[in-house]
Amino acid sequence: METIDRLKEAMVEGDEAGCAALAAELVAGGADLKAAIAVLATEMEEVGRRFETLDIFLPEVLLAADGMTAVMKVFSPELAKDATVEKKGVVVVGTARGDMHQIGKDLVALFLGIAGFEVVDLGTDVDPLDFIHEAERSNADVIGISSLMTTTMPGATEVLKLLADKGVRDRFKVVVGGAPTSQEWADKIGADGWAEESGGAIDVIKELISGRA
Amino acid sequence: MAYRQWEIMERAATGPFMEEKEFLNKRITAKMREVIRKYGVKYDPAHPVPADDAMADAVWQAAWEFFRDVGVYNQDTHRIMEFSEEEMREALYCAPSSYTVGVGKDSRVFGHRTVEDPRPPFVIFSPDITYDEADFFQACVAYLKEPLLDAICSPLLEDFQGRAIQSKTPFEIGGSMQHAMHLRSAARLMGVPGVCMIAVGTAETDVAQVAVSQPDWGIRPSDGRLVSSITEMMTNNAMLNKGAHYQMYGSFSGNLTGTIYGAYAGGAEGTAIMQAAYHLMGLLTYGCQFQQNFPFHLKYGSNTGREMLWVVSMYSQAVARNTHLVQDSNGFANAGPGTDMLFYEAAAHAMTSTVSGTNLWETAPARNKHHNHGTPLEARFAAEVGHAVARQGMKREQADEIVNALLAKYEENIADAPIGQTFQELYDVAKAVPKPEYLDLYKKVKEAVNAMGVEFIY
Numbered sequence: 001m002e003t004i005d006r007l008k009e010a011m012v013e014g015d016e017a018g019c020a021a022l023a024a025e026l027v028a029g030g031a032d033l034k035a036a037i038a039v040l041a042t043e044m045e046e047v048g049r050r051f052e053t054l055d056i057f058l059p060e061v062l063l064a065a066d067g068m069t070a071v072m073k074v075f076s077p078e079l080a081k082d083a084t085v086e087k088k089g090v091v092v093v094g095t096a097r098g099d100m101h102q103i104g105k106d107l108v109a110l111f112l113g114i115a116g117f118e119v120v121d122l123g124t125d126v127d128p129l130d131f132i133h134e135a136e137r138s139n140a141d142v143i144g145i146s147s148l149m150t151t152t153m154p155g156a157t158e159v160l161k162l163l164a165d166k167g168v169r170d171r172f173k174v175v176v177g178g179a180p181t182s183q184e185w186a187d188k189i190g191a192d193g194w195a196e197e198s199g200g201a202i203d204v205i206k207e208l209i210s211g212r213a
Numbered sequence: 214m215a216y217r218q219w220e221i222m223e224r225a226a227t228g229p230f231m232e233e234k235e236f237l238n239k240r241i242t243a244k245m246r247e248v249i250r251k252y253g254v255k256y257d258p259a260h261p262v263p264a265d266d267a268m269a270d271a272v273w274q275a276a277w278e279f280f281r282d283v284g285v286y287n288q289d290t291h292r293i294m295e296f297s298e299e300e301m302r303e304a305l306y307c308a309p310s311s312y313t314v315g316v317g318k319d320s321r322v323f324g325h326r327t328v329e330d331p332r333p334p335f336v337i338f339s340p341d342i343t344y345d346e347a348d349f350f351q352a353c354v355a356y357l358k359e360p361l362l363d364a365i366c367s368p369l370l371e372d373f374q375g376r377a378i379q380s381k382t383p384f385e386i387g388g389s390m391q392h393a394m395h396l397r398s399a400a401r402l403m404g405v406p407g408v409c410m411i412a413v414g415t416a417e418t419d420v421a422q423v424a425v426s427q428p429d430w431g432i433r434p435s436d437g438r439l440v441s442s443i444t445e446m447m448t449n450n451a452m453l454n455k456g457a458h459y460q461m462y463g464s465f466s467g468n469l470t471g472t473i474y475g476a477y478a479g480g481a482e483g484t485a486i487m488q489a490a491y492h493l494m495g496l497l498t499y500g501c502q503f504q505q506n507f508p509f510h511l512k513y514g515s516n517t518g519r520e521m522l523w524v525v526s527m528y529s530q531a532v533a534r535n536t537h538l539v540q541d542s543n544g545f546a547n548a549g550p551g552t553d554m555l556f557y558e559a560a561a562h563a564m565t566s567t568v569s570g571t572n573l574w575e576t577a578p579a580r581n582k583h584h585n586h587g588t589p590l591e592a593r594f595a596a597e598v599g600h601a602v603a604r605q606g607m608k609r610e611q612a613d614e615i616v617n618a619l620l621a622k623y624e625e626n627i628a629d630a631p632i633g634q635t636f637q638e639l640y641d642v643a644k645a646v647p648k649p650e651y652l653d654l655y656k657k658v659k660e661a662v663n664a665m666g667v668e669f670i671y
Contacts, residue, residue, distance in 0.1 A: 054512065057479040059242040098380025098417060100443045103476050150343055150371045151417055154379040179514060179582045
């Protein structure tokens with residue numbers, strides 16, 4: 001079996017030590033790392049697709065993500081030497097002020113990370129101004145805000161108001177979402193994108209970032 | 214009783230440190246994989262109501278080991294509250310098996326049930342839905358009119374004084390007080406002034422919950438309160454504040470937890486084990502008197518699908534057979550009011566729960582996310598099914614057959630379930646009674662469910 005095939009297997013199984021060893025083998029052999037990453041990314045997309053249909057569950061996704069992380073730890077120093085490697089974008093995510101429901105936000109952060117985006121996860125119950133401060137600090141492309149309750153949706157509205165009040169509304173795209181939210185509400189508060197659940201949010205964020213490029 | 218309250222609260226600050234992601238992504242998922250394998254827990258899609266005592270006991274043993282080895286993570290202090298085997302046994306032994314809730318003639322016994330228990334379930338009526346501020350009072354009235362209601366967790370408010378209620382602001386406190394006042398007034402006007410209220414759902418924060426603890430117009434020690442987890446096996450200081458406040462104020466405290474099928478617990482096996490483990494979490498972390506269970510599907514946010522009914526049945530049986538703890542089962546349906554699908558879902562959830570040894574909390578329609586989309590009639594139907602199957606002494610084997618027949622009525626429509634109609638469309642709001650055409654639909658489905666083998670009492 002080819003090294004890349006063994007690496008794919010090790011990644012899906014979450015075998016971090018195996019991933020590191022096989023990744024090092026590829027580096028030592030002078031393999032095309034961008035091509036290797038493309039192969040692994042395709043495999044991760046398949047993992048995501050199987051999770052979307054719940055043929056597999058989050059723990060299996062986490063294992064594969066751990067495997068991918070182990071590979072990237074080995075590849076990154078090599079890739080840093082390559083000026084042709086492009087960064088995909090930076091996304092700041094968190095739940096709206098007062099909201100403790102984190103699973104949707106966790107999934108968005110996880111899958112964006114797997115897809116190669118830089119993700120800053122602010123956690124739950126995030127102060128509206130903290131979203132903006134972090135977006136400014138990390139030079140983010142997108143701010144993603146999740147609300148799972150009607151009483152925390154105003155927390156997302158507040159982020160948009162503060163962006164406008166600070167005069168930086170145009171600097172960041174804002175995506176809102178969560179079970180009780182709607183496209184109509186997102187339009188009303190002036191968000192750039194909306195999704196009811198995590199899978200949709202990832203697509204919207206990717207689209208917004210590719211549109212900015 | 215609050216089990217060793219302050220010694221346990223102290224652990225939130227002194228327990229072992231761990232990064233949150235490490236706790237969720239490694240500690241929880243690895244231990245769950247281990248106990249599923251060790252105890253041989255296996256989902257059987259052919260039997261949504263399994264009559265398998267050995268499997269139920271395996272779920273309990275797995276839950277026990279899982280909780281003992283994982284503990285509860287405090288998100289604010291980044292420390293794990295851990296519990297010894299001896300403490301778990303002591304807390305379980307000392308926990309009462311029933312409580313008298315509510316006051317005077319409206320008081321009821323909320324207690325432990327056994328698998329295939331012929332005693333009817335204690336039924337908490339609740340839509341878990343927000344309503345227009347203008348119709349909130351009449352929605353409460355409509356629920357309080359229900360004859361099988363033992364306790365109420367009323368409709369929720371979204372606005373207060375015409376303004377959106379925002380968590381962690383004075384509007385949340387105002388809205389929560391309005392919720393409590395209206396519910397208390399509605400209960401008096403409907404002749405049930407002492408009914409147990411599991412409240413206040415509008416109060417999300419600890420501060421708002423403390424604000425409604427007021428025996429004259431608000432929540433009394435004879436009422437129930439809820440405290441929850443953030444995500445799997447995780448708490449924070451605000452939750453601990455609620456837990457401590459409820460114990461010292463004297464209310465009956467319930468641990469409101471819903472394991473997410475497909476997420477950190479994995480599939481049906483892990484979801485059942487995690488949900489059983491939450492009984493221990495509530496008892497030891499917050500000193501809870503009852504456990505309010507609402508496991509739900511990651512994609513649909515409901516628990517009436519085949520795999521979710523198996524989960525409900527398994528953890529309920531596990532707890533009913535191995536403890537004397539008080540538990541209830543919260544139905545989350547896919548379809549909305551005014552559809553026959555919602556009635557069939559409510560029947561399947563109520564039947565599965567009742568024969569599996571738990572009490573009922575019914576019914577959140579339309580995945581509990583559509584404003585005004587909830588009525589007392591679907592909860593009434595679930596309560597009637599629960600009473601019927603208990604009184605007729607239904608066994609799990611028969612329930613399994615009927616639940617399979619019920620699933621055949623709606624299983625294929627789960628992904629695209631209709632959201633139905635609003636309370637205002639289906640009820641005469643001024644009189645707080647269902648409109649005739651809505652009652653006709655209810656009667657039609659009741660006849661169909663009766664033909665499947667449910668012997669309704671009336």
